[in-house]
Amino acid sequence: MGLFQMLKEDVDVVFDQDPAARSRFEVILTYSGLHAIWGHRLAHACYIKKFFFLARVISQLSRFFTGIEIHPGAQIGRRFFIDHGMGVVIGETCEIGDNVTLFQGVTLGGTGKEKGKRHPTLKDHALVATGAKVLGSITIGENSKVGAGSVVLNDVPDNSTVVGIPGTIVIRDGKKVRKDLDHHKMPDPVADRFEKMDEEITRLQKQIEDMKQGVKHDGDSDL
Incomplete structure (x- = not known):
């Protein structure tokens, strides 16, 4: 050409x-x-x-x-x-x-x-x-x-x-190939990690409140 x-x-x-x-x-x-x-x-x-x-x-x-x-x-x-x-x-x-x-x-x-x-x-x-x-x-x-x-x-x-x-x-x-992933919904590993941390914090807060109220959780020591 x-x-x-x-x-x-x-x-x-x-x-x-x-x-x-x-x-x-x-x-x-x-x-x-x-x-x-x-x-x-x-x-x-x-x-x-x-x-x-x-x-x-x-x-x-x-x-x-x-x-x-x-x-x-x-x-x-x-x-x-x-x-x-x-x-x-x-x-x-x-x-x-x-x-x-x-x-x-x-x-x-x-x-x-x-x-x-x-x-x-x-x-x-x-x-x-x-x-x-x-x-x-x-x-x-x-x-x-x-x-x-x-x-x-x-x-x-x-x-x-x-x-x-x-x-x-x-x-x-x-x-x-996958129905759960759309072009406008990109994976966000940082946001996913923050969401898991938020869930863990919520769980720990609830456990502390229960401990204050004398509620024993599985795995807690009798001591």
């Missing part, structure tokens, strides 16, 4: 994905996601020619102006769309297929100092919603979706929806 055709395709996908887009002139001048993608395409071209320093300079300049950090080593396919984009981070060994969509605050990152392939692979038509974190050398399957705020640490099969912390598959091939 020629350079001009690729640039035109990057603009066209904005109109396919964003109903707020009004004109090509507006999109080209004001869409930071588009600017970040174009900056990455240039940085990646330098990276594969082993101009590593120049590639990083370009990527950092793009990050400064767009708020989107894409390592020049990341492999990104056609018709990639970043909506809004502020805070998006894409790691060095990420592999992103065609027609993939990311929203603001998404991290495609690693889990430590491991070498080799350490960032996610997103297959064609994947979507990662606002604030989600996809971490490690895992794969998000074709046509799969990651819900807002989720933290995904394991592979997601094709045609699936995953939500929560840690990410849990709730829909696969159009069928619900």
